[in-house]
Amino acid sequence: MADSLLNGHTLRPSTITVAIDPVALVVTECITVTSAMRKHARWAHSSISSILGSSASTSTTTTTSRPSTPDSRGPSSERSRASSKIDLIEDDGSLTSRWGLRGKKGQSMQDNPLMSAFARLRADLKACRDIQEFDTPSLLQPFLQVIRSSSTTAPITSLALIAITKMLAYNIINLRSPGFGHGMQLLASTVTNCRFEGDNSPSDEVVFLRILKLMEDMICGPSGDVLGDASVCEMMTCALSICCHLRMSEVLRRSAEISMVTMCQVIFTRLKALENEVEANGQLEDDVKQEDMDAAKIDSNPDGEHGPTAMQALAKTSLEVPGISTERASVDGNASQLDLSKQTDGDEVKEVRPYGLPSIRELFRVLADLLDPHDRARTDTLRVMALRIVNVALEVAGPSIANHPSLASLAKDTLCRNLFQLVRSENIAILHESLRVAGTLLATCRSVLKLQQELFLSYVIACLHPRVPIPDEPNIDPSIYAGIPQAPALVKQTPPAGAAPGSGRNTPVPVRDRQKLGLEGGSRKPDAREAMVESIGALVRIPSLMVELFVNYDCEIDRSDLCSDMVGLLARNAFPDSATWSTTNVPPLCLDSLLGYVQQIAERLEDEERQPTGSEGLLPAAETLRKQRDLKKVIIRGATKFNESPKAGIAFLASQGVIRDPNDPQSVTGFLKGTTRIDKRVLGDFIAKKGNEAILEAFMGQFNFSGQRVDEALRQVLNTFRLPGESALIERIVTVFSEKYMDAVKTTEVADTDALFVLTYAIIMLNTDQYNANVKPGARMKVEDFAKNLRGVNAGKDFGKEYLQAIYDAIKTREIVLPEEHDNRHAFEHAWKELLVKTQTAEDQVICEGSKAYDADMFAATWRPIVATLNYVFVSATEDAVFHRVIAGYNQVAQIAATYGISECLDRVIESLARMSTLASRVPPDIGLNTEVQAGGKSIMVSKFAVDFGRDNKAELATVVLFKIINGHEGAVREGWTDIIRIIVNLFINSLVPTSFTSISRDLDLPPIPLQSPAQVIERNDKAAEVGLFSAFTSYVSSVMNDEPPEPNDQEIEATLTTVDCINACRFEEILGNVSELSVESLKSLTTALLSQLPEQDSPPYLTVKSEMPAPTPIRANGTTTKPLPTVQDTQHPIYNPAAVYVLELSTILALRDEETITALGASVAEALQAVVRDADRLHPVALSRTVFYLLALLRASNDHKYIRTPVVLHAISAFRPDVLRACAQPILKGMLGCISGPAELKSEMACSPDFWAVLHALVAVEEGAGLVFQIVEEVVRDGSGGSGGSVVSGDNYEACVGLLNQFATAGSVGARQEQSRDSKGRPQQRGQAKEEGQQGEKGKPKKLEAVVRGTRALTLVSQLASRVPALIEQSHLEMNEAWRAYWSPVFRCLATQCVNPCRGIRQQAFTSLQRCLLSSELASPDHTEWTNIFSEVLSPLINQLLKPEVYQTDPLGMTETRVQAAQLLCKIFLHYLVLLSEWEGMLDLWIRIMGIMDRLMNSGQNDMLVEAIPESLKNILLVMSSDEHLMPPPTSEEDEDERSEQQVELWTETWTRLERFLPGLLPELFPKAGKEARVNQLPSATAEKSLVPDSKDDDASSTVSSQPASSVAAEPQAA
DSSP states (O other): OHHHHHHHSOOOOOSOOOSSOHHHHHHHHHHHHHHHHHTSGGGTTOOTHHHHOOOOOHHHHHHHTSOOOTTTOOHHHHHHHHHHHHHHHHHHHHHHHHHTOOOTTSOOGGGOHHHHHHHHHHHHHHTOSOGGGSOHHHHHHHHHHHHHOTTSBHHHHHHHHHHHHHHHHTTSSOTTSTTHHHHHHHHHHHHHTOOEEOOSSHHHHHHHHHHHHHHHHHHHSGGGGTOBHHHHHHHHHHHHHHHHOTTSOHHHHHHHHHHHHHHHHHHHHHHHHHHHHHHHHTOOGGGSOHHHHHHOOOOOOTTSTTSHHHHEEOOOOSOOOTTOOSSOHHHHOOHHHHHHHHHHSSSOOOOOOBOOHHHHHHHHHHHHHHTOTTOTTSOHHHHHHHHHHHHHHHHHHHHHHHHSHHHHHHIIIIIHHHHHHHTTOSOHHHHHHHHHHHHHHHHHHGGGOHHHHHHHHHHHHHHHSOOSOOOOOTTSOGGGGTTOOSSOTTOOOOOOTTOOOOSSOSSOOOHHHHHHTTSSOOOOOHHHHHHHHHHHHHHHTSTTHHHHHIIIIITSTTSOOHHHHHHHHHHHHTSGGGGGSSOTTHHHHHHHHHHHHHHHHHHHTTSOOOOOEETTEEOOOHHHHHHHHHHHHHHHHHHHHHHHOHHHHHHHHHHTTSSSOTTOHHHHHHHHHHOSOSOHHHHHHHHHSTTOHHHHHHHHTTOOOTTOOHHHHHHHHHTTSOOOSSHHHHHHHHHHHHHHHHHHOOOSSOOSHHHHHHHHHHHHHHHHHHHOTTSOGGGSOOHHHHHHHTTTTBTTBOOOHHHHHHHHHHHHHSOOOOGGGOOSTHHHHHHHHHHHHHHHHSOOOOOOTTOOTTHHHHHHHHHHHHHHHHHHHHHHOOSHHHHHHHHHHHHHHHHHHHHTTOHHHHHHHHHHHHHHHTOOOSSOOOOTTOEEEEETTEEEEEOHHHHHHHTOHHHHHHHHHHHHHHTTOGGGOSTTHHHHHHHHHHHHHTTOSOSOOTTTOOOSOOOOOOOOOOSEEEEOOGGGGGOOHHHHHHHHHHHHHTTOOOOOOHHHHHHHHHHHHHHHHTOHHHHHHHHTTOOHHHHHHHHHHHHHTSOOTTSOOOOOSOOOOSSOOOEEETTOOOOOOOOHHHHHSOOOOHHHHHHHHHHHHHHTSSHHHHHHHHHHHHHHHHHHHHTGGGSOHHHHHHHHHHHHHHHHHTTTTOSSOHHHHHHHHHTSOHHHHHHTHHHHHHHHHHHHTSOHHHHHHHHTOHHHHHHHHHHTTSHHHHHHHHHHHHHHHHHHTTOTTOOOOOTTTHHHHHHHHHHHHHHGGGHHHHHHHHHTTTSHHHHHHHHHTTOBOTTSOBOOOHHHHHHHHHHHHHHHHHHTHHHHHHHHTOOHHHHIIIIIHHHHHHHHHHTTOSSHHHHHHHHHHHHHHHTOTTTOOTTOSGGGHIIIIIIHHHHHHHHSHHHHHHSHHHHHHHHHHHHHHHHHHHHHTHHHHHTSTTHHHHHHHHHHHHHHHHTSOSOHHHHHHHHHHHHHHHHHHHHTTSSOOOOSSSSSOOOOOHHHHHHHHHHHHHHHHHSTTHHHHHOGGGHHHHHHTHHHHHHHHHHHSOOHHHHHHHHHHHTHHHHHHHHHHHHO
16 A cells, blocks of 8 residues: 555655654664653563563574565564564563562563563564654554553653654654555554543643644644545544533633644644545546545544543553453454554555545534534634635635535535524624635535525625615715615515514514524624624635626526625625624725725726636526516515515506416416515415405416325415415315315325314414414314314224324424424524425526626626715715725726716716716806916916815815726716706816817807906015005005905915816816817717706896906006906996807817717707897807807808808897997907808808898997908809809899998098198108008008008909809899899999099099990890980989089199099090990980080090090090981081981981080091081071080089989998
């Protein structure tokens, strides 16, 4: 066997570690023992051989002195050694006779086997060279005989034990020694059967200590590899007996406990080696023989065979060696010696298999049995010891125990049953150790303890969860810790008192009594609560435990919500009030455990998602568990409804698909029997109710009665519901039960159904009689009475006596009652039996190590109490360490919520922190006393808001934590945006955050949002610190007297600076940048929150002290102040609300981010903007103007979506009051320009709106808006004049467009001053004025005024519009006269008006454009005569205007040239259309009018240019008219026939007459032959002239009338 051990086991070090000769050491130990024996009276006359050793003959020496090696040993050698012992005694006879040593009775003392054994060993050792080659049993034999001999005293036995301990410790005996295994078996048997004469002195306990030490060395040393199951069991029996011996001293029992712990640690560690062997050899636990399992027995009884009592034999006065016959002592010897000898004599020693599962299982069973709380033979001290040993066993081999069915069954039943009852003990030592063992058990074996774990945790939760509300604190808002459960979800409602009897009891057991029984937790002492909390904390620290609770319990329909209840328990007990019923350590312990749970989830966030394998394969899918949880909620709700109204509950469950068919009894009863959430009383009443017979039949059909006696079957049925109180209902139940039982069980004991009916009733009555508290014990029914009541009911016969006796005994022993109604100590046992029955069908617990697949659902189910606890602790904490943990908890909660998309959790955290920050006030802070303090080029706004915040350290901390949580998690925020926006807005109106959004968008071309002006601005310099107390007091009094806010002191400024630093630490700009990149879904929530901050339309205006914001407040330096006077706008405009502007601008920016946001967010933002615009009269112009700009920007971007109607927007703008519109000019025009520059469809829609042009006309006179208006018009005209966008100018907007351009040209008249100044720049005064006006360019050249440039470009645009007139006329389908007046007339009126503009540049451009229009090929047509109005409505009125003195005086130097241009233009146009005019009947009148105009020009007397230019122009006309035969002179002689037509004659006559008046000689010069004739007929002609042509006065009047339209056109812009 030694060889096999060497080959099969890893060798421990076998080198001899002693410094002296090991043989000499053994001899010394032999002498030490024999010396002590000789000093005892019993061995005082021992033989000389005990001192000298044996002197055997040569033959004997060769046989015994040198043990054979393992290779040469055999049966013959063993036999020789046995016979040599007898030879040794015989040889020594002569020696003893020679020395004459005899005993008192004549017997030689050398025959004492104890002494002679040592002599033989010494003789054998004389020839030994290597102690490791010496036979182990032979080496140990003398010492073993001493140990087993009851005649030795405690000191002698102790010396023998010391000797063997040394041999093992020094490796004198090791695995290489021959017979090592057999020797260790002998040693184990000897140690456990130790005998000595005890006298209850301390030396006795020393022996026990030596035995414990030796057994510990054997188990833990090399010998442990060769010990068999029997040896281990004996050693454990011995050690446990010592531990359990109450008469032993405390030190001994504690020492025994320590040794026991060490040995158990080694023994249970061997389970791992066994598992490895099974894996290597492919063997299973079933290979262990059952007889081996049964043979392993351990008895912990201290009075047993191997106990201390048996070891301590009574002291003997005789010197006889016990067990030696007086007749032949030398042959028989000592019994102990003979026992050892017999084991070596005879056949080869049987090889013993190293200890394994049998001894380990037996040890585990004994330890579990020692925990039985009802075993009165064991004390609590012993149970504490057993608990410690069991804990070590579980620590080293817990998973292995769970893997072995025989050990796992012990853990499931005996260990858990006893352990969970010990947890209910009031002994604090028992409680501590039992909780520790329970924790270790669940930590290592929970995979096979699913239901047991639920029972344990449910009890602990019921004990620890307080049922009292959280007390209100004076400075803590209860809403911040809402979400703490008031009671665990696993608590079941107790049946109502006064329920009808039916199960042997009138009323259920009161809750208080059940608490005493340990069924509902109940009240525990503070120390016990703390111990339980520590145990819960240890469990929570197991990384995967909470996940496993969630998967195995919360997600299973019939299990409790242990995970949620655990979190709720920790959260509730983390509140300070829990210390009132526990200890002050409980709240921090619970908080630590709660935060540890959060930390575990947070740490798993970084793990890779994988599907780990559990004990039964792959873990269930998260979606599957999610569906199970949903179903569980439905079932709980349905069961609640059923308990209130069975019909309503069944209907609800059917509607949810839980019950397949509410009309199918099988479907209904399958649910009712399968769920544990139905009230048993309600269920009993429901199935027995009349009309539910089919349901009752189906319900009874759910049971399997085969093989059960009737009382057993009845017990099974009545465990599922409570019998109703009415006899009729009971009768129905018993009837159906009897039928189903008789169908299922073919018994000969019951004749028929009727007999069973009576028997069942009798059993129910017997149960009531035996357990009814109102029945006296002496009056209770006996078995005879029970049989008598049933006489002759079994088909006329009696039931069998044995049968009735068995039924009676079963009822008397155990009541038929619902598990929750037990009221005796068997309640737990009954519940435990029910649990074991369920365990047989329940699946093992799923182990979720390393998986984060369920963290999202688990956290979603448990975050509410966590956040509530964090909130409460944050508000109430005072220590930095607590703050650090809580802040870390907040960060981890936010990270988890954001990662898993649990927005509700993150929103709750934000809401809570926002409330604690004090910044999210629903009422806007008062900014009326805000003071701006300037120093060193920097400024801060000191406000009550900033000062109060800067003085609140906890609020600052909450704010920093809040924004740290938000930063990076913006995408998961939903409802929390409301509080965030409220905070940001409050910071904004107090100048604590930026006033623009340039960091996220530059789409809005607007300056930063203006804030309201501070009440005062204070400039501080270095001298301010030197101001004394008197000066400060004077400043304060002055402020009070002047009704001014006092100057902020240093403390307020310091608090404000603290606030600024805190807000800067929040990194608001970074958060804003993250917001701009959020998904559309997240932006929807943000936008909704933004728009919700807008004031209601029917709410009063935003109230504040200061009403006007743009005007800066005068600065006061160090106490001197100037109060600003109220402006006109202060009393006219509504109060400015910058917060609303901020909200609207941010909303618009977010909506304009991209096409997706425009689609998703644009509609809601547009609706809000339009609502604000509709309320224009209540808005400050700054707010209104920016709102309109946002709306127009959104209109441009959303043109494809049509949720904003352009006409509606433009009409709303045009409906503004004129003063409001002018105040909002620039932003509105910017927005309109953006729209006009946008999509062609939008441009066309806007240009066709009358409101569009109305707004432009209203704003063209606004100085800062004129340029924008012109850009808008220019964009419209450019597109309408052939741009790629298609036609924009139409008949609807044509005239408005021309009129607006005319206004721009008229406004350019301011350039006349510059031109005239340039003409007279030689005058110093005017040169200085020009310089002051800033008109001088870089090189001394004057720059044109913007108004002049716009006027010039406006006329160019009018000319472009004129080119569109033919197309417009064609599109209009109007009559020619109407079309001409609609399209040509506005252009000509505009150009004619600008031809008299004081500004020369504009006049020149006007003339150029007018000539181009007049010469247009599309203007004149032979089909109509409307075009001839160019003379009467354009040219003639133009010249009349030029002739007016007031017009001339506007530009004396340039107006003469303009008259010349007008005259030439008139002549040119007349000649251009002469052919068409010749066919017009009004040509003569036109020609007369032209000549009259020329006459007035010639006689205007202003300049010689006209005198020269007009005759030349007339000459050209006359020559052309003559060449075309329109103007023909009369015949040169009277004889010649006048062939001229009447029209020609009239034309010649009028021409001659008119021209001769102001240009005499012109016609004679051109027509010399006609000169004489003309003079002859001058008089009649003059008469005709007088009759045909009005005089100059009339002509002027007609000219004035004809020019009236043009004058009116010109007058409009001047008046404007």
